[in-house]
Amino acid sequence: MSLGCYQTVLFPTEGKSDFSSLNPLKNSQLKGNKISGVKFSNFQVSQRRKCIPMKLKSLLSVDSAVEIEGKEGVNTGSKYDAIVIGSGIGGLVAATQLAVKGAKVLVLEKYVIPGGSSGYYQRDGYTFDVGSSVMFGFSDKGNVIYVLNNYEILESLDLFFGVCLSGEEICNYFLAVSLLIYITWIQIQGNLNLITQALAAVGREMEVIPDPTTVHFHLPNNLSVQVHREYSEFINELMSKFPHEKEGILKFYGECWKIFNALNSLQLKSLEEPIYLFGQFFQKPLECLTLAYYLPQNAGDIARKYVKDPDLLSFIDAECFIVSTVNALRTPMINAGMVLCDRHFGGINYPVGGVGGIAKSLAEGLIDQGSEILYKANVTNIIIDQGKAVGVKISDGREFFAQTIISNATRWDTFGKLLKAENLPKEEENFQKVYVKAPSFLSIHMGVKADVLPPDTDCHHFVLEDDWTRLEEPYGSIFLSIPTVLDSSLAPKGRHILHIFTTSPLEDWEGLPPKDYEAKKELIADEIIRRLEKKLFPGLKSSIVFKEVGTPKTHRRYLARDMGTYGPMPRQIPKGLLGMPFNTTGISGLYCVGDSCFPGQGVIAVAFSGVMCAHRVAADIGLEKKSPILDAALLGLLGWLRTLA
Numbered sequence: 001m002s003l004g005c006y007q008t009v010l011f012p013t014e015g016k017s018d019f020s021s022l023n024p025l026k027n028s029q030l031k032g033n034k035i036s037g038v039k040f041s042n043f044q045v046s047q048r049r050k051c052i053p054m055k056l057k058s059l060l061s062v063d064s065a066v067e068i069e070g071k072e073g074v075n076t077g078s079k080y081d082a083i084v085i086g087s088g089i090g091g092l093v094a095a096t097q098l099a100v101k102g103a104k105v106l107v108l109e110k111y112v113i114p115g116g117s118s119g120y121y122q123r124d125g126y127t128f129d130v131g132s133s134v135m136f137g138f139s140d141k142g143n144v145i146y147v148l149n150n151y152e153i154l155e156s157l158d159l160f161f162g163v164c165l166s167g168e169e170i171c172n173y174f175l176a177v178s179l180l181i182y183i184t185w186i187q188i189q190g191n192l193n194l195i196t197q198a199l200a201a202v203g204r205e206m207e208v209i210p211d212p213t214t215v216h217f218h219l220p221n222n223l224s225v226q227v228h229r230e231y232s233e234f235i236n237e238l239m240s241k242f243p244h245e246k247e248g249i250l251k252f253y254g255e256c257w258k259i260f261n262a263l264n265s266l267q268l269k270s271l272e273e274p275i276y277l278f279g280q281f282f283q284k285p286l287e288c289l290t291l292a293y294y295l296p297q298n299a300g301d302i303a304r305k306y307v308k309d310p311d312l313l314s315f316i317d318a319e320c321f322i323v324s325t326v327n328a329l330r331t332p333m334i335n336a337g338m339v340l341c342d343r344h345f346g347g348i349n350y351p352v353g354g355v356g357g358i359a360k361s362l363a364e365g366l367i368d369q370g371s372e373i374l375y376k377a378n379v380t381n382i383i384i385d386q387g388k389a390v391g392v393k394i395s396d397g398r399e400f401f402a403q404t405i406i407s408n409a410t411r412w413d414t415f416g417k418l419l420k421a422e423n424l425p426k427e428e429e430n431f432q433k434v435y436v437k438a439p440s441f442l443s444i445h446m447g448v449k450a451d452v453l454p455p456d457t458d459c460h461h462f463v464l465e466d467d468w469t470r471l472e473e474p475y476g477s478i479f480l481s482i483p484t485v486l487d488s489s490l491a492p493k494g495r496h497i498l499h500i501f502t503t504s505p506l507e508d509w510e511g512l513p514p515k516d517y518e519a520k521k522e523l524i525a526d527e528i529i530r531r532l533e534k535k536l537f538p539g540l541k542s543s544i545v546f547k548e549v550g551t552p553k554t555h556r557r558y559l560a561r562d563m564g565t566y567g568p569m570p571r572q573i574p575k576g577l578l579g580m581p582f583n584t585t586g587i588s589g590l591y592c593v594g595d596s597c598f599p600g601q602g603v604i605a606v607a608f609s610g611v612m613c614a615h616r617v618a619a620d621i622g623l624e625k626k627s628p629i630l631d632a633a634l635l636g637l638l639g640w641l642r643t644l645a
């Protein structure tokens with residue numbers, strides 16, 4: 001998840017902006033305004049995971065990437081094609097995509113390094129991911145040959161004949177056919193490896209380590225499920241836990257594959273750009289209609305069509321919760337389809353050296369394209385002239401101007417802080433009616449003695465011990481990532497990293513005197529560690545050699561997200577993705593990108609939002625085809641559709 005932990009003990013004062021003391025790069029040297037010489041230890045890739053699909057190139061050397069221009073370096077009066085506020089993955093993808101189309105872009109980042117919730121920090125020889133380490137959309141499967149597996153074949157046959165055949169009947173009857181088709185290669189476009197594509201667009205490539213298990217669930221009634229990379233292994237394991245629901249399981253996950261395959265076959269660009277959108281409908285009518293059909297639907301409703309067992313439905317809730325912070329009934333089916341299949345299609349892959357390398361590589365690539373990135377640049381206002389966004393002002397008083405302004409701050413921050421309240425467009429009012437801020441997180445970054453982990457421990461765990469009703473409650477579910485299982489170079493020899501997080505509202509942490517605040521952090525962290533010790537790793541507490549606890553206040557401050565929120569979540573049951581705004585806003589020249597835009601939370605989701613945003617902006621500044629009449633018609637139609645959500 002996105003929430004990072006910077007040491008609140010060191011930086012307890014809200015609003016203080018002495019960034020020199022916050023340098024997360026303990027091994028780097030800050031030379032004036034330029035960060036240089038970040039060196040990572042030798043990358044020792046676990047031999048257990050042999051397959052390394054991509055080659056390491058220019059990873060994590062920020063000598064040229066993190067070029068921080070000084071006051072004199074950036075020409076504040078010059079006109080850029082676009083200014084991007086914030087260098088989260090959403091902002092960086094929008095910026096780099098625009099830069100490769102020929103735009104001159106300036107990214108303004110409040111912090112000292114890029115990445116936002118996908119950043120990193122270093123302490124005592126550990127390299128910690130600020131957010132979690134589960135990377136979707138990061139495979140080499142793009143424009144590839146794709147193999148159908150048995151379950152998809154059965155599902156397609158079932159669809160084709162329009163009948164409900166039992167799993168066993170189908171298996172016997174079509175075994176021979178199925179085996180034949182199994183080895184038939186079917187050419188489809190693979191387009192969902194968006195992180196890989198975003199890096200490749202600016203000539204970057206990262207070595208990744210395939211994760212054999214996306215997540216290991218430890219759930220009530222001693223339900224333990226490992227989500228194996230291989231789809232058939234996962235489905236077999238799930239069916240073995242719920243043998244009476246075999247058919248329902250195949251049908252629910254089969255429906256996810258229909259969505260995934262439709263998505264994966266489209267060329268992904270802005271759904272707000274009519275020439276592209278109509279073109280896709282023309283080229284791939286079935287796929288587009290499939291997506292249009294699922295657009296207003298939620299995963300929980302579809303699961304209930306096929307599944308009756310309450311524990312299995314709760315399992316599907318947990319599957320959805322880890323990617324949307326809400327249960328399946330409130331998770332858009334398109335998003336569920338995307339994540340529940342990509343983990344088996346491209347698989348989850350961890351970048352060697354840590355997640356922070358993605359943002360660094362994008363920032364490097366941006367500069368290579370002739371664009372600029374300025375750190376310690378806290379945007380305080382978006383400048384509006386005659387109803388159009390024309391520039392921004394940063395906290396030291398400097399102003400920058402551009403044809404378009406793209407905000408990677410959340411919509412609440414953009415419209416609540418960077419613009420005056422009277423500028424709140426109707427569309428934003430609607431958004432705030434349909435979506436609320438998801439709670440923030442408590443995160444614990446730890447270094448532990450390696451021998452506390454049993455051999456073959458999985459990298460990611462989700463723990464909810466006794467009571468399904470606690471799934472969405474604060475401190476109810478525990479997320480745990482151990483990235484050193486995949487990449488041992490992230491910690492000193494003989495140590496592992498444990499990154500633990502759980503939902504926590506900001507309100508729990510406000511108004512406490514510093515001593516009570518520290519005591520509360522220790523108390524809650526201890527309880528979480530005790531639960532993990534009991535469930536997973538006996539002796540955990542005594543194995544801790546390093547520990548830092550971040551609270552919602554930490555996240556609000558260092559990620560610049562209102563209330564430290566993880567992202568938007570629907571206020572009530574949503575109509576799938578229908579109510580989620582795209583990138584244009586009610587203010588001419590102002591665009592939003594990131595997790596409060598379609599399709600929502602998640603690194604791959606914000607990367608898609610960046611791709612969409614760059615396409616729409618490029619059309620508006622004349623770098624892509626555009627039709628003003630069709631634009632007006634489509635934007636009107638989409639605005640109207642959103643009011644139905």
Ligand SMILES: NC(=O)c1ccc[n+]([C@@H]2O[C@H](COP(=O)([O-])OP(=O)(O)OC[C@H]3O[C@@H](n4cnc5c(N)ncnc54)[C@H](O)[C@@H]3O)[C@@H](O)[C@H]2O)c1
Nearest residue numbers: 001002086088089090110116117131132379560594595602
């Ligand atoms: N797979 C995972 O587990 C994982 C890990 C990390 C992050 N995430 C996802 O990433 C998503 C967030 O990505 P994102 O791109 O929307 O944004 P982000 O919050 O990660 O980044 C926004 C950036 O904008 C900067 N910023 C904000 N206001 C600013 C201002 N006024 N002036 C200058 N800079 C400013 C912040 O410092 C930050 O760097 C989350 O929804 C989360 O789901 C997921």
Ligand SMILES: CC(C)=CCC/C(C)=C/C=C/C(C)=C/C=C/C(C)=C/C=C/C=C(C)/C=C/C=C(C)/C=C/C=C(\C)CCC=C(C)C
Nearest residue numbers: 001134291292323335338460461479480481599601602605
């Ligand atoms: C326009 C109209 C109206 C219509 C038309 C139709 C069509 C064509 C449509 C289309 C559509 C589309 C293209 C769509 C797309 C979508 C997408 C791409 C989506 C995506 C999504 C994604 C996501 C959501 C993701 C997420 C993720 C996440 C959040 C993650 C997280 C993770 C974590 C937290 C981890 C955990 C950990 C542990 C367990 C430790």
